[in-house]
Amino acid sequence: MKLITDIGNWLVQSGALATIVIFAWKYLKPVMVEKQKHTKTVQEKELLGLVNSLADNAVSSLVSYEGVTGHDKFKRATSLVGGTLAAKGFDVKQETVEQAVQSAYEKSDLTPTVDPSAEPKQGVVVHNG
Numbered sequence: 001m002k003l004i005t006d007i008g009n010w011l012v013q014s015g016a017l018a019t020i021v022i023f024a025w026k027y028l029k030p031v032m033v034e035k036q037k038h039t040k041t042v043q044e045k046e047l048l049g050l051v052n053s054l055a056d057n058a059v060s061s062l063v064s065y066e067g068v069t070g071h072d073k074f075k076r077a078t079s080l081v082g083g084t085l086a087a088k089g090f091d092v093k094q095e096t097v098e099q100a101v102q103s104a105y106e107k108s109d110l111t112p113t114v115d116p117s118a119e120p121k122q123g124v125v126v127h128n129g
Contacts, residue, residue, distance in 0.1 A: 054081045055100035059108045077101045
């Protein structure tokens with residue numbers, strides 16, 4: 001036991017302990033910073049997944065609303081998603097919410113599907129009204 005105490009005293013008095021701590025910090029700091037970046041990235045991906053899921057649900061719930069313009073549905077879906085996130089304590093930029101709602105709208109039944117490989121019909125005029 002006396003040997004361990006003597007070694008500890010020698011490390012402190014000689015400055016070797018400080019040197020060891022400094023070298024350990026120089027080695028561990030970049031590892032810890034990289035781990036922190038990775039954790040932040042994973043959290044951001046999960047939050048973005050949540051935003052997209054909420055946007056899909058909001059847009060799907062508004063598909064059956066008749067007599068409401070597309071712009072009003074977009075505003076309503078955006079406010080639903082933003083309000084839900086704010087109520088749960090998430091701080092998400094309005095631009096991100098709007099992009100998620102736009103993406104959900106494009107995937108929904110509200111957007112007609114166009115086959116890019118199909119050739120347009122000649123001589124047929126279609127009026128959308």
